[in-house]
Amino acid sequence: MIGLKLSWRYFWHRRISILAVASVALCVFIVVIVMSVMNGLAGDFKEKCHRFVGDCVIRSQSLVGFPYAADFIRELEKQPFVAAASETVQGMGLMTYLGTSFEAGVEYVGIDPQKYSEVTNFAKTLQYHADKPENAFVPPDVPELDGCVLGIDLILLRSDTGEYSPSSRPFLLRVNISGFPLNPKGGFARAGTDTVSSKTFYYSDHIHSGLVRPDGGMVYIPLRQARLLSGMDSPIERSSTIHIRFADGVTAEDGTEKVRQHWREFMQSCRGKPYAEMLDSVGVQTWRQDRREWIAPMDKEKMMLALLFLMLGIVTVFIICVVFYMIIGHKSRDLGILKSVGMSSPSVAAVFLGFAGIVGIVGTILGTASGCLFLWKINDMENWLYNHYGWRVWDRSIYAIDQIPNAVEWSTLMWVAVCAMGACLVGALIPSIQAASKSPVRILQISQI
Amino acid sequence: MGQILQAKNIHKSYRMGKQTLTVLRGVEMSLSEGEFVVIVGSSGSGKSTLLHILGALDKPDKGTIEFNSLRLDQMSSGRLNQFRNRQIGFVFQFYHLLDELNVLENVILPAMIAAGPVTWLGCKKTVRQRAFQLLERIGLAERLKHKPYELSGGERQRAAIARALINQPRLLLADEPTGNLDSKTGYGILDILKELNQQGQTILMVTHDDRIARQAGRIIRLSDGKIVS
Numbered sequence: 001m002i003g004l005k006l007s008w009r010y011f012w013h014r015r016i017s018i019l020a021v022a023s024v025a026l027c028v029f030i031v032v033i034v035m036s037v038m039n040g041l042a043g044d045f046k047e048k049c050h051r052f053v054g055d056c057v058i059r060s061q062s063l064v065g066f067p068y069a070a071d072f073i074r075e076l077e078k079q080p081f082v083a084a085a086s087e088t089v090q091g092m093g094l095m096t097y098l099g100t101s102f103e104a105g106v107e108y109v110g111i112d113p114q115k116y117s118e119v120t121n122f123a124k125t126l127q128y129h130a131d132k133p134e135n136a137f138v139p140p141d142v143p144e145l146d147g148c149v150l151g152i153d154l155i156l157l158r159s160d161t162g163e164y165s166p167s168s169r170p171f172l173l174r175v176n177i178s179g180f181p182l183n184p185k186g187g188f189a190r191a192g193t194d195t196v197s198s199k200t201f202y203y204s205d206h207i208h209s210g211l212v213r214p215d216g217g218m219v220y221i222p223l224r225q226a227r228l229l230s231g232m233d234s235p236i237e238r239s240s241t242i243h244i245r246f247a248d249g250v251t252a253e254d255g256t257e258k259v260r261q262h263w264r265e266f267m268q269s270c271r272g273k274p275y276a277e278m279l280d281s282v283g284v285q286t287w288r289q290d291r292r293e294w295i296a297p298m299d300k301e302k303m304m305l306a307l308l309f310l311m312l313g314i315v316t317v318f319i320i321c322v323v324f325y326m327i328i329g330h331k332s333r334d335l336g337i338l339k340s341v342g343m344s345s346p347s348v349a350a351v352f353l354g355f356a357g358i359v360g361i362v363g364t365i366l367g368t369a370s371g372c373l374f375l376w377k378i379n380d381m382e383n384w385l386y387n388h389y390g391w392r393v394w395d396r397s398i399y400a401i402d403q404i405p406n407a408v409e410w411s412t413l414m415w416v417a418v419c420a421m422g423a424c425l426v427g428a429l430i431p432s433i434q435a436a437s438k439s440p441v442r443i444l445q446i447s448q449i
Numbered sequence: 450m451g452q453i454l455q456a457k458n459i460h461k462s463y464r465m466g467k468q469t470l471t472v473l474r475g476v477e478m479s480l481s482e483g484e485f486v487v488i489v490g491s492s493g494s495g496k497s498t499l500l501h502i503l504g505a506l507d508k509p510d511k512g513t514i515e516f517n518s519l520r521l522d523q524m525s526s527g528r529l530n531q532f533r534n535r536q537i538g539f540v541f542q543f544y545h546l547l548d549e550l551n552v553l554e555n556v557i558l559p560a561m562i563a564a565g566p567v568t569w570l571g572c573k574k575t576v577r578q579r580a581f582q583l584l585e586r587i588g589l590a591e592r593l594k595h596k597p598y599e600l601s602g603g604e605r606q607r608a609a610i611a612r613a614l615i616n617q618p619r620l621l622l623a624d625e626p627t628g629n630l631d632s633k634t635g636y637g638i639l640d641i642l643k644e645l646n647q648q649g650q651t652i653l654m655v656t657h658d659d660r661i662a663r664q665a666g667r668i669i670r671l672s673d674g675k676i677v678s
């Protein structure tokens with residue numbers, strides 16, 4: 001009772017407690033902002049990856065694909081835990097805009113746009129055919145010919161501000177894609193002048209996935225054209241991947257485990273069929289596993305940042321420790337008085353720990369509140385900086401974000417608050433205990449001199 | 450009248466680096482209920498040290514202290530805290546009030562510590578009543594809400610006396626309570642102490658001022674670490 005009262009009075013009467021509160025608040029402020037932005041970036045990125053590939057991916061490790069994908073999809077579609085499944089054919093190609101000198105190496109992806117959209121968010125990332133993905137490959141001016149869907153960065157220019165310059169719809173742009181048809185053994189399917197197979201498509205739409213690789217280097221084309229370009233049409237029809245979306249309530253991990261079982265049985269049943277050995281190089285993975293080479297660097301960055309902030313936390317503990325040594329140095333006479341009237345050492349320590357607790361609570365609240373306020377206005381501030389000084393934290397021509405993510409997660413806040421409180425108490429613990437164990441006579445005698 | 454305090458063969462020395470400073474070398478003294486005893490001696494003769502030991506604020510190196518047949522030199526520190534809180538009232542030369550608390554809060558501080566958080570709510574009213582009475586008796590009734598730094602030296606010392614008495618201790622220990630005051634104010638404090646003694650309070654006071662010492666019932670002289678008369 002009296003302990004708490006004294007803690008509270010010390011807090012209000014010591015100017016140095018402002019310093020302690022400020023250091024706690026500043027730390028909390030920075031950690032809240034950086035963790036929220038980083039969590040936002042990472043979470044946003046993972047969500048984009050997830051929606052980009054679906055819940056589960058069956059992928060061949062080799063460039064030549066695997067056979068019987070359609071059979072397995074039919075089997076999957078009978079399973080209640082599978083909501084949709086769709087195959088793709090993928091290969092590397094050279095892209096040229098006919099009539100221009102623009103050339104680029106691209107990854108072409110052959111899909112059935114309707115089915116693929118049931119598994120992934122392909123349709124939602126389309127510019128013109130979001131409602132009718134089945135027409136994604138139909139050029140409006142020449143509907144009888146094949147169209148292609150380009151990654152947005154292949155067709156539109158992106159400014160520093162992250163906005164794409166609006167352009168007239170270049171529907172008459174013709175895109176030539178050259179691929180290298182491979183036979184099931186990985187050799188060139190056709191020798192001589194015919195080694196490369198080329199195909200021309202009309203631009204029919206573009207996607208904006210928010211992911212760097214697809215937006216900057218992928219071209220979607222009809223499935224059968226992709227088979228021709230990659231050689232996966234003969235002597236047996238092959239595919240590169242099967243993407244699967246699970247029914248609601250089925251987690252990616254559980255669903256993938258079930259798919260793995262079905263896949264093992266399916267491989268058994270294919271034994272003896274021609275080219276069945278190509279199924280050996282196929283893996284079944286969750287979207288996280290499938291996209292780990294995109295996700296891992298992000299997680300690593302997050303980890304590094306967390307480590308850096310751990311150090312900041314240690315500095316805070318140190319500062320609080322110093323502040324407390326100073327405060328208790330000032331208050332040593334009070335310790336002697338309290339003991340002379342019979343207060344026990346633990347109670348004396350509790351007075352100072354209570355003080356630390358108040359500093360922690362006030363600092364955490366101030367830091368959290370100002371951090372949230374800052375996050376709330378972070379995009380406005382960044383825009384203001386850009387408009388006045390041309391300076392941006394995240395160069396939009398590099399980062400595939402439109403805005404700095406500023407959603408505050410309760411769990412992050414809770415963590416930061418708990419850690420800040422812990423840091424305060426740990427920082428105050430040693431000086432408090434040391435002060436409380438001092439002999440009162442010594443203190444009173446020294447302060448009499 | 451019964452004896453309340455008996456100290457036998459008290460030794461105390463301080464180690465400062467390699468040197469040992471022996472302050473008390475076999476002090477023998479006793480105190481009866483209702484007495485007003487003064488310890489005199491030159492500065493540095495060990496008066497404060499003795500008072501702290503008698504008040505269980507410090508431990509002797511050797512010797513026994515009996516307080517109402519309780520052996521203070523054998524008590525655990527937890528029991529000693531409680532003992533100090535209930536049975537002893539300290540008054541210091543430099544008042545030693547807490548700056549963060551006002552006069553009333555300073556006075557009831559030992560009572561709050563005695564009660565603990567739960568029982569405090571139950572006895573808060575009676576304690577405050579007693580604090581008002583004490584402060585009235587020593588003429589501080591108008592200064593309840595004042596902070597120590599807003600008071601004069603004499604007023605501070607009176608507040609400190611009220612604090613020492615709040616738990617109705619058996620023994621009041623005063624270490625040069627007038628040492629920091631001008632003589633007029635000092636005699637005012639002395640009058641209060643004498644009045645308290647007349648009402649039955651046992652008091653042991655330290656001073657180096659012989660004129661003040663003469664006012665007491667009995668004088669103990671401390672010299673060379675021993676009681677000389």
Ligand SMILES: Nc1ncnc2c1ncn2[C@@H]1O[C@H](COP(=O)(O)OP(=O)(O)O)[C@@H](O)[C@H]1O
Pocket residue numbers: 441442445463464465470472490491492493494495496497498499
């Ligand atoms: N904690 C201590 N450490 C070392 N020496 C001390 C300590 N306390 C007191 N002394 C010394 O003991 C002697 C007696 O001190 P004290 O009891 O305060 O004398 P008095 O109150 O009679 O003036 C002094 O010389 C003082 O310096």
Ligand SMILES: [Mg+2]
Pocket residue numbers: 496497498624
């Ligand atoms: Mg002294």
